[in-house]
Structure formats: C-alpha cells, structure tokens
Amino acid sequence: MSEQPHKNVVSLEGVKGELSAFADLVDNTLVSPSGQANLLYIKSVTDAQKISRTIITPFYEMEDMSAYRDYIITYPGSEEGTTVERALELLLSGYAGLAIQSRVYFFDALLSENSSVSQTTTESVTQGPSDGFTENLAINLNLVRRRYQSPQLKMESMLIGNISRTKVAILYDESRVNHEVLAELREKLGTLKVDILQAAGELEKYISSDKLRLIPKTIVTERPDRVVFNLAEGKVALLTDTTGFAIVLPCIFNDFFIAMDDKINLPFVGRFLKLLRIIGVAMTLWLPALYVALTSYNPEIIRIQITLLIAGSRATVPYPSFVEVLIMLLMMEFLTEASIRLPRAVGPTATTVGGLILGQAATEAGLVGNIMIILVAAVAISNFLIPLNMMSFSIRVLKYYFVLAAIVLGLVGIVICFVGFTMYLCSQRSFGQPYFRLFLLDDVMKGQRKGKGGKG
Known part of the structure; x- marks a missing residue:
C-alpha cells in the first residue's frame, strides 16, 4: 500500500502529543532480534488479552519483520493510518496503534464489557x-x-x-x-x-x-x-x-430534576414531566405544613365545606393536628426505610401490606383522620418523583422544617420558611458556580474562554 504525501501523515509521536493527558494511555516498545515496533493503545477501551495474543506474541515468534507486517495488514479489522485525525478516531474507538518500519497500522482490539x-x-x-x-x-x-x-x-x-x-x-x-x-x-x-x-x-x-x-x-x-x-x-x-x-x-438546582428519559421524549413531554417533578417537590415540602396551618391556625382561608370535611374526619382524633401529621409522616418514613433495608424478595410486599394495615387500622381506631391518610400518601408519592436519590433524601428531611414552622407560626411560618429557603438557594455556589439558576452553560463558556486565556 503506497503512502500519499499529506501534511497530517500520522506518526505515533504526533498522536501521543494529542493524547498527552490520557492517564490510561499505554505506550510500549517491542524489541526482538528481527526488529523493533512501537505499540500505542488506550487501556480502558481495548482488550489487553487480545493485544497480547494477536500482536505481542506473534511479534516475538516471527523472525522476519516484513512477514510480521504482512500478518498485521491482512488480519481482519486492521488498517493503515493516514492522518492524525483518523488515528485519534481509531484509538478512541478501541484500536491499537502499531508503528513498524516507519509505517503505522491500527488493529481492532475493542473491549466489550457487556x-x-x-x-x-x-x-x-x-x-x-x-x-x-x-x-x-x-x-x-x-x-x-x-x-x-x-x-x-x-x-x-x-x-x-x-x-x-x-x-x-x-x-x-x-x-x-x-x-x-x-x-x-x-x-x-x-x-x-x-x-x-x-x-x-x-x-x-x-x-x-x-x-x-x-x-x-x-x-x-x-x-x-x-x-x-x-x-x-x-x-x-x-x-x-x-x-x-x-x-x-x-x-445547579435544575440538574436534579432532569431524567435521562427527558432527552429521548418529545420536547413538550420532557418539559411536562420536569414540571411534574417540581410540583412534586412543592407538594412534599408544603402539604403537611399547610394541613397543620389550615386546621390549627387559619381554617377561615379555605372553603367552609372543606373545613367541615376536615373537622368531621378529625372528630375522634384525641390530639392536635401537628401530632397527627408527625405520627403519620414518621410511620411513612419507617415504611420507606424498611423497603430499602429489607431483602428485595420480601421488601415491597412487606411495606405495601404494612402501609395498608397501618392506615386502615389507624383510621378505624380514630387515631388519624381519613384526609391525613390521603395527604401522607400524596407526600410519599410526590417525593419519589425526583430522579436523583440525594435530592430526594434532602427534600424528605426539609419538609419537617416547614412543619415545625407551621406548628409555631401557622401560615406566616410557612412563608418565612419558604423565603429563607429561597434565599439559602440563591446564596449557594457549586465550585464557584451559581447554584439557583436555570442553566450553567454561560458560566461554562466563560470559564472556557478564561482557561484559553491562561487564567484557568
């Protein structure tokens, strides 16, 4: 195969310069009595056993370097390098580069870890x-x-x-x-x-x-x-x-509500699902606190029919609404934690049966109202809408701050807690980047320009 002159004719030295920051780049020199060859590959995407079996072992077994070169050329999946761009593409896709007699050949050694x-x-x-x-x-x-x-x-x-x-x-x-x-x-x-x-x-x-x-x-x-x-x-x-x-x-805060399905669905579907997750966070934080505030402090805000409905459901409950809320929220936390810790074979069944029995028994015994059962179930389901567990766990805990604020100050406490939480989000930084903003791409591009200017 004749090599055409080109300003980007590949050499392993030039390719190594492009991949200088690759910590998993392997550069070996093979030396035998018949000659010398340079081997270059990326360890994380290539099969080391295949390289050893089909490249290194034949190199030491063959006594003629020309015969070894012919073997590499005719092996299925190999090709001769022409440009640096093509060499980089092959190496990144799982090929091994081999320099023999001032010519560079690439050998398919893709590692599949399926x-x-x-x-x-x-x-x-x-x-x-x-x-x-x-x-x-x-x-x-x-x-x-x-x-x-x-x-x-x-x-x-x-x-x-x-x-x-x-x-x-x-x-x-x-x-x-x-x-x-x-x-x-x-x-x-x-x-x-x-x-x-x-x-x-x-x-x-x-x-x-x-x-x-x-x-x-x-x-x-x-x-x-x-x-x-x-x-x-x-x-x-x-x-x-x-x-x-x-x-x-x-x-940023927005990243925790993006599921990978959103990139596959139609744009309006992805935005709708993301809106559902944000509404779910709001319900998780506010529903229990609003229940306490509206039943204990400000029942005049809601319609009289709903007020009478809540009062009727709590007619047999012997303690204030905040005690009812805390008991049911803690029971839901127990069930959630048990579903995580129990063996997978019995976990979902045990927690489902436990939730049904506890909810029905507590309602029939008059310890909690029917509306409280609905509210707790809605809070638990809405919390599971968050795609990433770390944010989901944080929201699970933060809802108790809103409940405590509602216990002390009613609706005023919820508003104060909401304003304080928003101010906290606005003041936060993630490695110097504003946390409570919609997109981070502008900051990324600014950092990129600073890095190119030598300030990074």
Missing part, C-alpha cells in the same frame, strides 16, 4: 440504555469512552486514602470544561487527607466546601449516559474504584 455490566437499580428509565457503572474503574472508563469518543476527553488519575489507596479518575472535556472549576477540584483532591475511601458519596462529602448543607451540590449517579451528557456540557466527572457511582460537578 457481560460484566448490570442494569441500573436506583435510576430507572423507560427508554434508552439501561447499563450502569460497576465497582471496576476500568470497566467504568470503558462505558464512558465508548459513548464519548473525542480526543478532547482527558483523564487524570490519583490515589486517595492513606490505607485504602483508592484510585480516582478525573474526566473532563478540555475544550468545554471551566478551568477554574478544574483547578479548584485538583486543589481539594490534592489536599485531601483521609484513611479510607470506599464510596463516591464519601468523596462527595470530602470535597464539599460547606460544613452545613441542606441540599446536595454535586450529582452522584450510576448512569454512564448521564455522565456523558454532563461532560458534553463542560462539567467534570469523578470515577472512583470499588464503587458503582460517579460524581458530576459543578451542578
């Missing part, structure tokens, strides 16, 4: 990919790189934990990332002093700058497609060995 990848368990979707991260960092890198085949996707690695020595990978798109965010993250990880690191949630807690947090400021996800989507938006992903979750940062 057999060891399981489906997601905490972030379910109705459409789209269902594979999730595993406890193996190499497999997780493979899942990301197969979806994000860009030479701009860089990876840095470091060890965290004096005892555990856990490997952590930092992934980012160099052309899109905010370099100020990246510098702050490197500084926090470089100064982190811990003995044991076993989970992404632990790392998320360590890199947070706030000692007292009401809501999460980074996304912890088990979905590779969510990580890829956020990388394309200029964010940074942290993959931790021994855990099946990744951390995405910086993030």
Whole structure:
C-alpha cells in the first residue's frame, strides 16, 4: 500500500502529543532480534488479552519483520493510518496503534464489557440504555469512552486514602470544561487527607466546601449516559474504584430534576414531566405544613365545606393536628426505610401490606383522620418523583422544617420558611458556580474562554 504525501501523515509521536493527558494511555516498545515496533493503545477501551495474543506474541515468534507486517495488514479489522485525525478516531474507538518500519497500522482490539455490566437499580428509565457503572474503574472508563469518543476527553488519575489507596479518575472535556472549576477540584483532591475511601458519596462529602448543607451540590449517579451528557456540557466527572457511582460537578438546582428519559421524549413531554417533578417537590415540602396551618391556625382561608370535611374526619382524633401529621409522616418514613433495608424478595410486599394495615387500622381506631391518610400518601408519592436519590433524601428531611414552622407560626411560618429557603438557594455556589439558576452553560463558556486565556 503506497503512502500519499499529506501534511497530517500520522506518526505515533504526533498522536501521543494529542493524547498527552490520557492517564490510561499505554505506550510500549517491542524489541526482538528481527526488529523493533512501537505499540500505542488506550487501556480502558481495548482488550489487553487480545493485544497480547494477536500482536505481542506473534511479534516475538516471527523472525522476519516484513512477514510480521504482512500478518498485521491482512488480519481482519486492521488498517493503515493516514492522518492524525483518523488515528485519534481509531484509538478512541478501541484500536491499537502499531508503528513498524516507519509505517503505522491500527488493529481492532475493542473491549466489550457487556457481560460484566448490570442494569441500573436506583435510576430507572423507560427508554434508552439501561447499563450502569460497576465497582471496576476500568470497566467504568470503558462505558464512558465508548459513548464519548473525542480526543478532547482527558483523564487524570490519583490515589486517595492513606490505607485504602483508592484510585480516582478525573474526566473532563478540555475544550468545554471551566478551568477554574478544574483547578479548584485538583486543589481539594490534592489536599485531601483521609484513611479510607470506599464510596463516591464519601468523596462527595470530602470535597464539599460547606460544613452545613441542606441540599446536595454535586450529582452522584450510576448512569454512564448521564455522565456523558454532563461532560458534553463542560462539567467534570469523578470515577472512583470499588464503587458503582460517579460524581458530576459543578451542578445547579435544575440538574436534579432532569431524567435521562427527558432527552429521548418529545420536547413538550420532557418539559411536562420536569414540571411534574417540581410540583412534586412543592407538594412534599408544603402539604403537611399547610394541613397543620389550615386546621390549627387559619381554617377561615379555605372553603367552609372543606373545613367541615376536615373537622368531621378529625372528630375522634384525641390530639392536635401537628401530632397527627408527625405520627403519620414518621410511620411513612419507617415504611420507606424498611423497603430499602429489607431483602428485595420480601421488601415491597412487606411495606405495601404494612402501609395498608397501618392506615386502615389507624383510621378505624380514630387515631388519624381519613384526609391525613390521603395527604401522607400524596407526600410519599410526590417525593419519589425526583430522579436523583440525594435530592430526594434532602427534600424528605426539609419538609419537617416547614412543619415545625407551621406548628409555631401557622401560615406566616410557612412563608418565612419558604423565603429563607429561597434565599439559602440563591446564596449557594457549586465550585464557584451559581447554584439557583436555570442553566450553567454561560458560566461554562466563560470559564472556557478564561482557561484559553491562561487564567484557568
């Protein structure tokens, strides 16, 4: 095959310069009595056993370098490199580069980890990919790189934990990332002093700058497609060995209400579902507090028919409305926690039966009203609408602050609590980025321009 002159004629040295920030880039030199060859590949997307069996072993067994070159050329799936752009595309898609006698050939060695990848368990979707991260960092890198085949996707690695020595990978798109965010993250990880690191949630807690947090400021996800989507938006992903979750940062309040189904559905359907989740958060926070305020402090605000209906349902309840609310909310928390901790075979059945029995028995005994049962069920269902568990857990706890405010000051307390919570959200930052805004893309592009100007 004759090589045509071209200003971008490929050489492994030129390709290595483009991939200098790839921590999983492998560069080996093969030397035998018959000659020398240079081998270059990305470890996370290539099959090391296939490379050893079909490239390295024949190299040492064949005594003629020309015969070895002919073997590589005629092997199915191999091709000769022509330009740097084509070489980068092949390497990122799972090929191994081999330089022999001033010629570069690329050998198909794609690693497929489908057999060891399981489906997601905490972030379910109705459409789209269902594979999730595993406890193996190499497999997780493979899942990301197969979806994000860009030479701009860089990876840095470091060890965290004096005892555990856990490997952590930092992934980012160099052309899109905010370099100020990246510098702050490197500084926090470089100064982190811990003995044991076993989970992404632990790392998320360590890199947070706030000692007292009401809501999460980074996304912890088990979905590779969510990580890829956020990388394309200029964010940074942290993959931790021994855990099946990744951390995405910086993030804003809006990010926690985006499900991956929204990217697949029609635009108006995605917006409607997102609106439902926001309404669900509002119901979770306000419904119990409004029930207490309207029954104990301001019953004149609602219509007289509803007032009489609530009064009739509470005719046999022997304690104030806030006690009724707290009892039922705590019972719902017990059932939710039990459904998580029980074995999967009996968990859903036990909690469903327990909820039905408790609700019916409490109503017949006159300990709670019928409306209270409906309200608690609505609060529990609306809380489950949030796609990401960390935000869901935070909202579960925050609703008690609104209930306490309603117990003390009624509707005025709810308004004060709402204003305070909104001011808190507006004052928060996620790695320097405004937390309570709709979109982060403007800040990403500003950071990108600063990074190119040498300020990142």
